[in-house]
Amino acid sequence: MYRDPVESLEPLHHRHAAIRTLRVGMIGIGTVGSGTFRVLARNRAEIAARAGRSIELVMVAARNLERAAGIVGDSVALTADAMQVATHPDVDVVVEVAGGTGPARDWVLAAIAHGKHVVTANKALLAVHGAEIFAAAREKGVIVAYEGAVAVSIPIIKALREGLAANRIEWVAGIINGTTNFILSKMRDEGLDFAAALAQAQALGYAEADPSFDIEGIDAAHKLTLLAANAFGMPLRFADAQVEGITALQGVDVACAEQLGYRIKLLGVARRQAAGVELRVQPVLVPATHLMAQVNGSMNAVMVKSDAAGLTMYYGAGAGSEQTASAVIADLVDVARLDGVHAAQHVPHLGVHAHATNALAVLPRAAVHTSHYLRVPVHAVNQIQAVAASLAEQKVPVRQVALAAERPGTGSQVLVLTGPVEQGTLDLAVHALQARAEVAGAVTTLRVESLEG
Structure with a gap:
């Protein structure tokens, strides 16, 4: 049996006299949600020591209540209504791991409106609705944390x-x-x-x-x-x-x-x-x-x-259930440490410069400046110099030219590595190269990244 969430959640957790337990409500109990529950339960003592207080899952919203009860047992209140978790007075922080960008937006904004911190692993939600969500969080002075949304186990x-x-x-x-x-x-x-x-x-x-x-x-x-x-x-x-x-x-x-x-x-x-x-x-x-x-x-x-x-x-x-859970719980530890302090001391959320007049623009594709790889099909192997000459005529710096190793069904291929050049210049050069009689098919281009200092 699972506990009715309409009842007070107060008896579900022990409260320390000085620093009370951080009460967590979770929306979704799939791969990430179940992993979060397991890690919270397994490492309860270590997590509490690092957070400075206990962190307890007190309420879960799930589509399939019977399945959810099989995961969390009867000590956690269950509901099919995610909005109930988002707005319940006995929930301090809402963990959103259901995914999607529609209902999830509404749940997160409702939680923020009710003064609750939010932890999410939902990268699509933040990429699409992040500006609105973080603006609402700033207004209410709450934290929105999302380590699990980016690189899973990498902090x-x-x-x-x-x-x-x-x-x-x-x-x-x-x-x-x-x-x-x-x-x-x-x-x-x-x-x-x-x-x-x-x-x-x-x-x-x-x-x-x-x-x-x-x-x-x-x-x-x-x-x-x-x-x-x-x-x-x-x-x-x-x-x-x-x-x-x-x-x-x-x-x-x-x-x-x-x-x-x-x-x-x-x-x-x-x-x-x-x-x-x-x-x-x-x-x-x-x-x-x-x-x-x-x-x-x-x-x-x-x-x-x-x-x-x-x-x-x-x-x-x-990827992985407990790997993502590791990031989700790290965010919960941050919330546990920062809850109750002045909002200016919170881990900063995104969008703090969204209103700035000098906000950085995103460069258009044509302005991106990198080296490139080209694979050019030619009619004969002796046409390698014609390819290099055509690129040089179009002001593309050529760093290396080679013939591709022979492979069944590919014909003769010239491989080119360029020096750094703007994409717009390269596009024009490839267009001119494609029109030459020596070229026997579509030219393939990929960027080259050195990843140097």
């Missing part, structure tokens, strides 16, 4: 806000989607094409039946939006991000990248420039000797370049 938000608080952040770059990193690892290690690698990821549970958010780069862009806002104090600009997934990536390019000494990764990049911020997600070539190139399978990694600390890198699991 990158805490690193940006606290560990690197003295620094001016120059750029942030990361492998922040485990599904696509798993697929790219399989394409490289086993020579699979994209469709076969995706099917394997789905069979092993790394990819959903509908993997669009992952493979189209949308999930990574949601996370990058949050990283950029924390790194640069800029508003949430998900709608302005340049997003390219891996669905069009061919196995031949994975192999050609290896031939040139690179590996292809789906990278989220937020880089401060004089005219604004690059905010982009796309498959890029990374030097095979770089630490980021060694991040394989479903693992995540984030690298930060700052003026005082220099280059720092953070590595950890990019």
Whole structure:
């Protein structure tokens, strides 16, 4: 049997005479919610010692109450009405782990309106509705915490806000989607094409039946939006991000990248420039000797370049029930420490500069300045110099030209690595190259990231 949430939750927890228990209401008891419950119960003493007081789950909203009761037992009040959790007077902080951007927005805003702190792992919610949510939180003086929404087990938000608080952040770059990193690892290690690698990821549970958010780069862009806002104090600009997934990536390019000494990764990049911020997600070539190139399978990694600390890198699991729960509970510990102190001492939420007239703009695609990889199909191997000459005529610096290793069914391929050049200039050069008689098919282009200081 489960307790009726309409009853007072007071008897459900022990209160210390001086510092009372932090009472948590949770919306959703799926993969992340159940992991959060397990870790809270298993590590109760350690968590209380670090938080300075007990943290207790007192109420859960779930679609399937019978299933939920099987997870949390009869000591936690259950309800099918998420709004009841968001507004209940005996709940101090609401943990939203149900997902989605519609009802979740309403629940979170209702919790804030009732003076409750919010912890969420919902990156889509914050990327789309973050400006509204954080403005409401500032108005009420409550915390909105979201470490689990970005890189799961990697405490990158805490690193940006606290560990690197003295620094001016120059750029942030990361492998922040485990599904696509798993697929790219399989394409490289086993020579699979994209469709076969995706099917394997789905069979092993790394990819959903509908993997669009992952493979189209949308999930990574949601996370990058949050990283950029924390790194640069800029508003949430998900709608302005340049997003390219891996669905069009061919196995031949994975192999050609290896031939040139690179590996292809789906990278989220937020880089401060004089005219604004690059905010982009796309498959890029990374030097095979770089630490980021060694991040394989479903693992995540984030690298930060700052003026005082220099280059720092953070590595950890990019998915998982208890891995995400670790981040959710870390946020709860922050709330437990900060609840009751002056609002100015709260962990700062996003959007504090959203009203500023000098808010950083997002650079358009044509203005992004990077090196590039080109794969150019040609009619004959002796036309390699014609390709290089065409690019030079269009003011594209050519750093390396090579013939691709022969592969069945691919014909002759010229591989080019350029020096840094604006995307707009490269686009014009590729258009001119495509029109030449020597070129036998579509030219493939990918950006190259050195990830150096």
